[in-house]
Amino acid sequence: MAAKSGPSVPKSSRKTGGVPATGAKNIDWTIIAAIVAVVALLVGLGFWIVPKIMDKRDAAQNAPQTVEGYVPSVANPDPSTTIPGVTKLYYPSGVHVNPDERVAYNQSPPFGGPHDAIWANCMGIVYPVQLRSENAVHALEHGAIWITYNPDKLSADDLNKLKGKVTGQQYIFMSPYPGLSTPISLQSWGHQLKLDSPTDPRIDQFITALRRNATPGVYKDHPQETAYPETGATCGTIPGFDPSNPPAADQGAPGPNAVRMDGSRPNAGK
DSSP states (O other): OOOOOOOOOOGOEEETTEOOOOSSSOOOOHHHHHHHHHHHHHHHHHHHHHHHHHHHHHHHHHHHOTTOOOSSSSSSSOOOGEEEETTEOOOOOOOEEEEEEEOSSOOOOOOOOSSSSSSSOOOEOOOSBBBBBHHOOOHHTTTTTEEEEEEEOOOHHHHHHHHHTTTTOEEEEEEETTTOOOSEEEEETEEEEEESTTTTTHHHHHHHTTTTTTOHHHHHHHHOOOOOSTTOOOOOOOTTTTSSSOOOOOOOOTTTTTTTTTSSOTTTTO
């Protein structure tokens, strides 16, 4: 005779691993943690990407435009002469000073004269700090446009518009210049234009006329010279100038030992 089995146990009271089965599913916290990490990553990327997209949009909207009538030609080698407010001076080129020397520049900001042998990178960089003038002037010798601004005289919105003239543009660079007499000043080799607004049409006229203007005849007394001396020179980074940490700008007056505008030194021969 078959042995009698014990009383049956209802399914609802059966145990699994010593714990009553309730029908609830276990939560996989590993998956939850992974999802949270992915969401956090996407949010972080959004905070990083969105401002860059907006910067590119602003740069595209404010990028300098070629202005008809201001493109250099043999018949009109220096169209900047018709731009109201442009100061034009002739400076001899190739006069270099040492990294620890200052120049007693005759203009502020300077736009020609003796300069450091190492140039500032001028390939569309917006520098957040004041540049050493001796490095910046050398970049002008290479055909660049140096846009400076007074941080105390320019609103944040106007500053963004001005940045759009520079970001991603070759042979243009920009930096603050505390104490500047006007909100904005544009420099090319031998030329300067001081302005009040980033929407002034003369900005694009100046850039069209003078950026890498290699047309001879810009100076009547020097008919073979172009608007910038070192035609074809590069504007990229050179050892000795780190765009992310450029040489510090000198503060205060140049002092009695500064190199003169003719390249001479006060203590030479002593």
